[in-house]
Amino acid sequence: MPELSKMKKPDVKVVLLGDMNVGKTSLLHRYTERKFKDTISTVGGAFFLKQWGPYNISIWDTAGREQFHGLGSMYCRGAAAVILTYDVTNWQSLAELEERFLSLTDTANHDCIYAIVGNKADLTDPNAQLSQDSDGVSQDQTECEEERTEPQVLSACPTPPASPASLSGMVLHKQVTHEDAVALYGRILRYKGLEEKSSLPAEKVCFETSAKTGYNVDTLFETLFDLVLPSILRKRNENQESPTVDLEECRGASSKRAKSTCC
C-alpha cells in the first residue's frame, strides 16, 4: 500500500479556474465521484490525483473567491491544461475569466491547453437535463443553436442559487452563448501570442456541461486528457530534465534537499 502511494507521481497538471459558484468543485466531483452533491465554497485549492489509464493526472480545484487570488499563479505553475470555467447563466462569470483569471495562467506551460467550459447547462438547456455522461462535442453546438429559439425566461438574479431549478424543468435565461465562449478563446490565444491556425480549434476546447446531470462532464475531462497526452509522453521522456519544476520536484521526492529549490 505504501508502495502504491509512492508510485503515484503526477505526470501532468490540470487546473480548474473560474469565478466562485460556477461549479468547479462540482464538475470535478461529478467526474471523480460520479455524483452531484452540495459543495461548500472551496478554501484555497484542493489537489486530486486521478488515475487515467497508466497515467496519473493531478487536478487542482481552485477557489474562485477573490480572497485566494494570490495563490492562483502558484496553482497554475507548470500546468499542461487549464479549464476556464464559467456559468452559462451569468455573463459576469465569463467576463471574470478574462479580467481576473487569464493573467494567472502566465505561469502555465507554454504549450498549455486552454478549455473554456460553460457549466450549469441544465439550467438553460433541456438536453442537458438528461443525465447522460457522454455526449459528443458536436452535440453541444446543436444545443447552442436550439438555445436561441428557446423562449427566454428572464431571471432577475444574475447568479442563480446554487440549487438550480432544473428538476422542475424551468429554463433560465442563458446569458452566455457558445459563440461568446469561442470569441473568448480567440482572445486568449491572442493574449498568449498564439496563432489560431496552429492552436487547437475552438470547437475542440469549448464545452457546455452540467455537473448536476453529468452532461458532457466526462467528455470534457477525457477530451482534455487526450489532448495533454503528448505532453505526458514528452515529459516521461524528458525525465528529470523538464523545466517545469514543481512536478519534477515532487518526483524527485524523497530527498528533502531537492525541494528547497522549488521556490
Next chain:
Amino acid sequence: MERDNHQEGEAQGVKICDSPSESNPPADTLATSLSLLGNHMFPDPVERNDGTTVVKEEPADLHLSDVTAQEQSLDAEHVSNQVKKLETEAAENSECQNNESTETTERGTEDAAIDNDQSDSGEFVVTMLAKAKLEEQGIGVKGRSSPLLEAGTQESPAFMSHRDEDVTADSWRQHRKHVFVLSEAGKPIYSRYGSEEALSSTMGVMMALVSFVQSSDNIIRSVYSEEHTVVFLQKGPLVLVCVSSSRQSEQQLRGELLYVYYQIISMLTQASISRIFEHKKNYDLRRLLAGSEKILDGLLNLVDSDPSFLLAAIHCLPLASSLRDSLSQILQKAITPNLVFSILIAKNQLLTIVQEKTVIEDTRLEPADVHLLLNLIGASSAFQAGEIWTPICLPLFNPDCYFYAYISYLDPPECTVCLLLLSTDKEAFYAVAECKRKIEEAMVAQNSLSLIAKAQSYSVSQVGVSDLRHFMYKPFDVPDNYRQLTQFTSPEMEAPYSSEGEKMRLLDLYRYMHSRIHSTSRPLKLIYHVAERETLLAWVTSKFELYTCFSPLVTKACAITAITKLLRWIKKEEDRLFIRYPPKYSTTPNPSKSSRGGKSDQQDSTDNGFLSLL
C-alpha cells in the same frame, strides 16, 4: 429621563438615518410612537431595563453608567424610559446587567460639549437605539401597528441571497444571538441570520450609533435592555455587534465577537484589511469574504456549543500517552524545510501537535488560533478526498502574514482523522504532501489509525464520584514549568444533559459561573450555586480553573470532598487527558525566520511579544 424605547418594533419602521443631522425628524416620529406605546408596554417606569436602553449619561439617578449622551432633552417628550446604560469604556459595570446598575455616580456628566444639540443628539441616540433594538427584540409588535412607522420599513427581501430568512419576521428577531459585522462606512459585511442586503439600513444605524458616541470622544461598548444585551466591538476598520438574549456577560460576548474578528483576519490578515480600507473607505469587504459565510456561521455555532471558546483552551482527545508519543514521533520525522506546525486531529479534537523549534522557540500556539484552524477544517471538509492547500493567518501568532496550510484526511472515506501541516512557504505544497505520505506510511506500519479509532472521550462515572454529573477542568500550565498549549478536560455530557436543549442549559449555567468568576468588578474565587435542577461549584486557584456540576441535593461539604477526589483522579490520569510535553522538531537551518520575522516588525501587533525575538 427615561424614555421608552421600547418600541423596537417600531423603530424598525422608522427610518433612521445615519447622520445626526437627519436624525431629527425620525426622532420626532419615534417620540410620538413611543409615547403611544410607552405606557402599556412598560408600566413600571423605572428600572426595568427594557429593551432599549440607551444610554446616556446621566448623572446619577438612573443606573446607567456612563455615557455620553445626554438625556435631558428627551425626557420631555416621553414617557418612561428605562434603561439605559450605555457603557462606555470607562465604566465597566460588571455584573449587573440587569438591574443592578450600581455604580453610577462617578461618571459624572460629561455632557459638556454637547449642549446645544442636546436635544437633537439625545433624540438621535434614542432613535438609534430603538432602531438597533429592533433587531434584537422580538417585541415591538405593537410598534408595527403604528402608522408612523410603516413608511420606513425598508427591508423588503426582494433579493435574498444565501440566507433567505425574512428579517422582518418575528422568528428572525427571536434568534438567541445575532452577530453583525460592518465596516466603518456602515457597509454590511456579515450577518449571522438574514441577508446583509436586507439589513443594510439596520447596520447603518449601528454604525451611526457608534459614530455618534465617538463624536464625543467616547466609545460605545454595550446597550442593555431587559431581554437583550447589545455589545459593540471596534477593531480597526471593522465594527462587530452582537445582539444577544443569552444572558451572557458583556465580556463573554465581546470575547465571542473577537473570535469572529479573528476568523476574518485568519482569512484576510489584518494588514490587508487595513490596507484595503485605507485605500477605499467604502469598500465592500463581502467581495473578499464571499463564500466564507459558512466558516463564520460554523464558528458561531461552535462558540455556542463548545466550551473551549469560553475557557479559551483546547480540548484534546484522551489517549494513552504511549500512543500519543508514538504519533508525535511520526510527525516529528516527517518534515521538510519551512514546516512549522504538524497537527493531528481526530473527531475534531486534538491528538497531538508538534512545532518547529527554532522559529517558535518561546511561543506557543494560542488556543484561539487552534480553534480557528479546527473550525476551518470543519468547514472545508466537503470534498474530503482531496488535499487542500490554502493560505491561513493565525491572528494571535501574527495577524499580518499567512501560513500555508495543508489539510488532508488520513482515513477516507470516513474522514475523522485529519492531518494539518503548516508551512511558511507558499510553494511548498508538493514537499508538504510528501510529508503526509511518510506520515501515512508510518501510521499504517504502526496500525495507528485503528488505535486512534478506539480513542474516545470518557464518562464522568469513571471518576467514581457519586453526585458529580459533569465538570470542566482547566489547569494553568501543565506541566508546571512548561509553557504549553492551554488545555482543559471534560467528560462527555451524559444524562440528564444528553439532549441538545439540556446541553445548552448546562453550558449556560457554566457561562453564568464563568462570568461571576471573571467579573471585572467583583471577581470571585469560589462559587457554590444552587440552581433549579443542579448544584454547581466553580473554583479558581493559581493552578487551575474548575467548574463542576452536581446533582441538586449535594451539600457544600459533600461538593468539596467530591472535588478533592476529582482533583486526585485528574492528577492520576493527567498523562492521558492532556498533551503533556509537546514535541518539537527543527526544519530550518535558517530560512523561515526571515519570512516571518521580516514581516512582523512592521506591525504593531500588540500581543505578540515573541515577534521581537525573531
